[in-house]
Amino acid sequence: MKKQNSIAKLVSSKLVSSNGLQYTGYLAVAKTRAKVLKAFAYIIPIRRPMLFVGESSCDELCDMLINEGSTNVFIVTDGVLNKLGIPAKVTDYLDSKNISYKVYDGITPDPTFKVVEEGLRISVDAKCDSIIAIGGGSVIDAAKMIAMSQGNNCKPQQLIGILKARKPSVPLYCVPTTAGTGSEATLGAVVSDDKTHQKALSIDPRMVPLAAAIDPVIMKGMPAHITADTGIDVLTHALEAWMSANASVETDYYAASAVKSVMQNLPIVYEDGGNLKAREAMGIAAHYGGIAFNKAGLGYVHAIAHQLGAYYSIPHGRANAIVLPYVLDVNRQASKKRLAELARKTGMVKSGQASSSDSDIADYLIAQVRELIATLNIDPTVKGMKASDFDSIAKAAAKEVSDTYAVPTYLSASEIKDILLKIKQASEDAAGTDAKNDKVA
Ligand SMILES: [Fe+2]
Numbered sequence: 001m002k003k004q005n006s007i008a009k010l011v012s013s014k015l016v017s018s019n020g021l022q023y024t025g026y027l028a029v030a031k032t033r034a035k036v037l038k039a040f041a042y043i044i045p046i047r048r049p050m051l052f053v054g055e056s057s058c059d060e061l062c063d064m065l066i067n068e069g070s071t072n073v074f075i076v077t078d079g080v081l082n083k084l085g086i087p088a089k090v091t092d093y094l095d096s097k098n099i100s101y102k103v104y105d106g107i108t109p110d111p112t113f114k115v116v117e118e119g120l121r122i123s124v125d126a127k128c129d130s131i132i133a134i135g136g137g138s139v140i141d142a143a144k145m146i147a148m149s150q151g152n153n154c155k156p157q158q159l160i161g162i163l164k165a166r167k168p169s170v171p172l173y174c175v176p177t178t179a180g181t182g183s184e185a186t187l188g189a190v191v192s193d194d195k196t197h198q199k200a201l202s203i204d205p206r207m208v209p210l211a212a213a214i215d216p217v218i219m220k221g222m223p224a225h226i227t228a229d230t231g232i233d234v235l236t237h238a239l240e241a242w243m244s245a246n247a248s249v250e251t252d253y254y255a256a257s258a259v260k261s262v263m264q265n266l267p268i269v270y271e272d273g274g275n276l277k278a279r280e281a282m283g284i285a286a287h288y289g290g291i292a293f294n295k296a297g298l299g300y301v302h303a304i305a306h307q308l309g310a311y312y313s314i315p316h317g318r319a320n321a322i323v324l325p326y327v328l329d330v331n332r333q334a335s336k337k338r339l340a341e342l343a344r345k346t347g348m349v350k351s352g353q354a355s356s357s358d359s360d361i362a363d364y365l366i367a368q369v370r371e372l373i374a375t376l377n378i379d380p381t382v383k384g385m386k387a388s389d390f391d392s393i394a395k396a397a398a399k400e401v402s403d404t405y406a407v408p409t410y411l412s413a414s415e416i417k418d419i420l421l422k423i424k425q426a427s428e429d430a431a432g433t434d435a436k437n438d439k440v441a
Contacts, residue, residue: 061212077105079105152167172210187204212287220274228317241297244298256342
């Protein structure tokens with residue numbers, strides 16, 4: 001534990017400013033931090049959830065929970081899913097096995113500490129001995145925090161940071177209802193501050209759920225635009241994990257499998273939400289994407305998209321879809337060999353292009369990603385972007401990268417602002433407005 005704490009301290013230490021004046025120092029610290037994160041990922045074992053797949057997967061997940069000795073389950077979900085009757089697939093089965101349970105449907109998008117605390121209070125009062133999260137990333141993240149707080153008899157705020165827990169979490173099982181975050185496979189959870197809405201991250205390998213059920217029937221009701229947004233989130237996890245300087249043979253396997261599956265199956269489920277085979281494939285791809293970025297990390301797409309989400313209320317997947325092509329363009333030079341390798345592995349190569357240069361093949365891959373996003377009719381505009389926000393957005397994105405990720409190439413604040421400007425201009429072009437009076441600071 002002592003060794004883990006010293007690693008955690010180094011990972012979370014203060015960083016040199018990224019405003020350009022100390023850019024060289026910033027790069028050195030960021031690169032050192034990336035190496036530490038890589039060591040961290042390999043020193044500390046990260047378990048994998050048991051994975052059940054298919055239409056009977058929820059039953060199998062419940063059987064596992066019962067066999068592990070649970071007799072009183074806390075079901076965590078949100079109001080919309082509960083109204084749609086989605087948890088019934090689990091609760092009906094628990095009824096048939098005479099297992100008692102309590103349902104909490106108070107999880108909101110971007111859950112706050114208050115939401116988590118309320119769930120924790122109900123679970124503790126009901127003396128629940130296991131938790132099943134049924135929902136998207138917000139529900140699963142909240143359930144992780146409830147399970148870990150209950151297991152450690154502490155407030156969720158005390159778990160913010162790296163390796164803050166001393167004991168295991170209450171056994172946690174997940175039924176993802178979207179193919180997106182892959183949160184059922186990861187060791188982190190995000191909670192928002194009730195007043196500032198700033199996001200806080202808790203990271204601990206003991207937060208990884210014990211099992212997950214990928215049930216395509218549960219996912220088939222997802223509307224097309226959410227299918228598109230969350231699907232691009234999967235693609236972004238996999239591409240950023242693939243391009244990461246901390247990628248490994250293991251993470252490459254999961255990242256490449258996820259990319260191939262998304263390119264094949266996302267257009268199918270977007271057109272036909274009832275295609276269970278493609279839904280299931282997307283659910284597995286989301287899980288694989290989660291495994292890949294759990295160790296390899298993410299990059300500038302997520303770092304910038306998180307800020308667009310916070311500043312302009314853009315859903316996470318859509319923000320990724322907006323940012324992804326621009327970051328692929330700036331990574332192209334540093335990542336062309338890796339992108340070409342990925343294209344060859346996943347069949348994203350034009351016929352007769354096998355002997356082309358890495359640059360040409362990487363360009364073709366990037367073009368196919370752009371084409372996929374266009375096919376999904378994802379709105380590429382961000383409404384209300386202000387150039388006066390760009391300094392703080394760029395600074396926050398640079399900090400997220402240097403604190404957390406191992407990217408193929410580090411960007412200066414002005415390079416990040418260039419990306420923001422391109423997004424702003426594209427948004428204004430699409431909206432037909434004139435940006436002449438709002439120059440970048
Ligand atoms: Fe994501």
